Amino acid sequence: MPDKTVEKVATATGEPIPAVATDAGPAATGKPRSLWSDAWHDLRRNPLFLVSAVLIVFLLVMAIWPSLFTSASPRDVENLARDFRQPPQWGHVFGRDWLGFDGQGRSIYARIVYGARASITVGVGVTVCVTILGTIVGMIAGYFGGWIDTLLSRMTDIFLGIPFLLGALVVLNTFEKRSVWVVILALAFLGWTQIARVARGAVITIKQADYVVAAKALGASTTRILMRHILPNALAPIIVVATIALGGYIAAEATLSFLGIGLTEPTVSWGGDVSTGRELLRIAPHVLIIPSVMVSITVLSFLMFGDAVRNALDPKLR
Amino acid sequence: MGRYVARRLLQMIPVFIGSTFIIFFMMYALPGDPVRAMMGDQAYDPAVVASIKKDLGLDQPIIQQYVTYMGNLVQGDFGTQIASGRPIADIIADAFPVTIRLTIFAFTFVSLVGIGLGIVAGLKPDTLRDRGLLTLTLFLVSMPSFVLGFLLQYLLAFQWKVTDPTVTDSENWGQLMLPAIVLASLSLAYVARLTRTSIAENLRSDYMRTAVAKGLPRRRIIGVHLMRNSLIPVVTFLGIEVGNLMTGAIVTEGIFNVRGIGVEIYEALSRREGATVVGIASLMVLIYLAASLIVDLLYAVLDPRIRYA
Numbered sequence A: 001m002p003d004k005t006v007e008k009v010a011t012a013t014g015e016p017i018p019a020v021a022t023d024a025g026p027a028a029t030g031k032p033r034s035l036w037s038d039a040w041h042d043l044r045r046n047p048l049f050l051v052s053a054v055l056i057v058f059l060l061v062m063a064i065w066p067s068l069f070t071s072a073s074p075r076d077v078e079n080l081a082r083d084f085r086q087p088p089q090w091g092h093v094f095g096r097d098w099l100g101f102d103g104q105g106r107s108i109y110a111r112i113v114y115g116a117r118a119s120i121t122v123g124v125g126v127t128v129c130v131t132i133l134g135t136i137v138g139m140i141a142g143y144f145g146g147w148i149d150t151l152l153s154r155m156t157d158i159f160l161g162i163p164f165l166l167g168a169l170v171v172l173n174t175f176e177k178r179s180v181w182v183v184i185l186a187l188a189f190l191g192w193t194q195i196a197r198v199a200r201g202a203v204i205t206i207k208q209a210d211y212v213v214a215a216k217a218l219g220a221s222t223t224r225i226l227m228r229h230i231l232p233n234a235l236a237p238i239i240v241v242a243t244i245a246l247g248g249y250i251a252a253e254a255t256l257s258f259l260g261i262g263l264t265e266p267t268v269s270w271g272g273d274v275s276t277g278r279e280l281l282r283i284a285p286h287v288l289i290i291p292s293v294m295v296s297i298t299v300l301s302f303l304m305f306g307d308a309v310r311n312a313l314d315p316k317l318r
Numbered sequence B: 001m002g003r004y005v006a007r008r009l010l011q012m013i014p015v016f017i018g019s020t021f022i023i024f025f026m027m028y029a030l031p032g033d034p035v036r037a038m039m040g041d042q043a044y045d046p047a048v049v050a051s052i053k054k055d056l057g058l059d060q061p062i063i064q065q066y067v068t069y070m071g072n073l074v075q076g077d078f079g080t081q082i083a084s085g086r087p088i089a090d091i092i093a094d095a096f097p098v099t100i101r102l103t104i105f106a107f108t109f110v111s112l113v114g115i116g117l118g119i120v121a122g123l124k125p126d127t128l129r130d131r132g133l134l135t136l137t138l139f140l141v142s143m144p145s146f147v148l149g150f151l152l153q154y155l156l157a158f159q160w161k162v163t164d165p166t167v168t169d170s171e172n173w174g175q176l177m178l179p180a181i182v183l184a185s186l187s188l189a190y191v192a193r194l195t196r197t198s199i200a201e202n203l204r205s206d207y208m209r210t211a212v213a214k215g216l217p218r219r220r221i222i223g224v225h226l227m228r229n230s231l232i233p234v235v236t237f238l239g240i241e242v243g244n245l246m247t248g249a250i251v252t253e254g255i256f257n258v259r260g261i262g263v264e265i266y267e268a269l270s271r272r273e274g275a276t277v278v279g280i281a282s283l284m285v286l287i288y289l290a291a292s293l294i295v296d297l298l299y300a301v302l303d304p305r306i307r308y309a
Helices: A004-014 A035-044 A047-064 A108-144 A146-161 A164-173 A180-191 A193-206 A210-217 A222-258 A270-276 A286-313 B002-028 B034-039 B046-056 B062-074 B088-123 B128-141 B145-159 B173-203 B206-213 B218-256 B261-270 B274-302
Strands: none
Touching: A035 A047, A035 A286, A047 A108, A047 A286, A108 A146, A108 A180, A108 A193, A108 A222, A108 A270, A108 A286, A146 A193, A146 B002, A146 B274, A164 A180, A164 A222, A164 B002, A164 B218, A164 B261, A164 B274, A180 A222, A193 A222, A210 A222, A222 A270, A222 A286, A222 B145, A270 A286, A270 B145, A286 B128, A286 B145, B002 B062, B002 B274, B062 B274, B088 B128, B088 B173, B088 B218, B088 B261, B088 B274, B128 B173, B145 B173, B145 B218, B173 B218, B206 B218, B218 B261, B218 B274, B261 B274
């Protein structure tokens, strides 16, 4: 985290916006910042970003190293004598009975800790796959145009026509055992269209830029133009859409697992725990509510993160 | 205008065929057998299974099956459900009105409350009111519908006993209110945010300054100048949301036990009843396409600068 002095220097030198400073500023102030360093400059002082970043780091640690948080196992029966009606022991912070036990006597706290991995992996995995696939399709369609564009755009329309949740249910229903990877591939298969559209739009604008024409005139190969000139400039809108979508994919995985068509045992997932806690809603609501709240907190962290990134990268929206 | 509509309708055909074929393909070409699922655990004669399959046309190549299926569908024949023996058209006719009712209810809620909140926030950007509403919508977006559904069901029905936990009569608008609110919440939050951003952006535009300088009454400035321009992205979003609301109903109907299309499709999926799933899915694709066409036509109403040739 930046300390006070660094921040002060940054403000002093960075006050006039670089674009203005080039011709309007009486005293030119240092090097003009690139879009990315400008965004980073904004992000560092955005409380929304800091809070969400801390939460996300916390969730990531939980996902990578769950045994750091609890010694209890998420799959073993930790409570034989007492039953799920026993309310959470709020005093026993981080203890195995902290958040109570579920219908099968398993520690809810341990299941929360171990469930983070599935949610985060699916969210990040789908976002990465969707971004790569969507960017490739969008770039090819936007750059080459003509019949290639028509073909790829129609294909995008076709996939957009399939309702996301329904499509995911149909794909996943065909698998008996659904691991994290199956869910990632299924969601990516259906979800790439949004990024493809954004990437295509960005590429169409950029390919008319002078630097692209210049690169072409200098004899740069198509691959070089795409990778060195077009991709870096089209990246900002793609990243904005991708970061915001991440939270949505986590919510989608939880919803599918809740419907019983997402992750299956032995994968520990919050959505699945909500669905098993369902019949206890009347007598032991905490069995259902705790994993639900955890899903919401995770989605919220990623949404806030995405919001902050968007505000920093897309100054038009401010 | 007429030619534009005709062209758009023609363009919809390949998209409809493509989308339904993908769903059809996933349903039939991937493992899972409805005839054997029907037999359950009892011993069966492979010859009997084969003959049932032959009767149902399940032994033909997938493309052939699709063409036959679509040919029947266009004539209004949705096929027969294997497990119950009921015509699928009947099942849809029973369940569809329920979901339509729920969707319309939720959609009205989304449009009125969502746009309303967006206007309230957008007219005074960066005030406490605006920040408060943005935070509220952020919370709504981060709650998947099953979280909000169970939370409200627990609080309203079990704790405070103001509503019934499940819907017993799907014609009762009062009972449908809670599921509709839960179904609407996510879209509502998006619509509010979109309206807010759009309005806040347009507030700074030149035509707004001109309108104020001309001395037009505030009602006209906001109601006509600002609204017509700001609502275009919102209308686009609302059009796409119709389809999402209908599929979102799968979750909401499950929570509140509404006997609609969502429950039917969910049960059909677990029995691997391809015909039922594809039939309902085709209808949903059709509604989605129709909604996006209507949205495009609405642009011309909202913005006279847009003309269709």
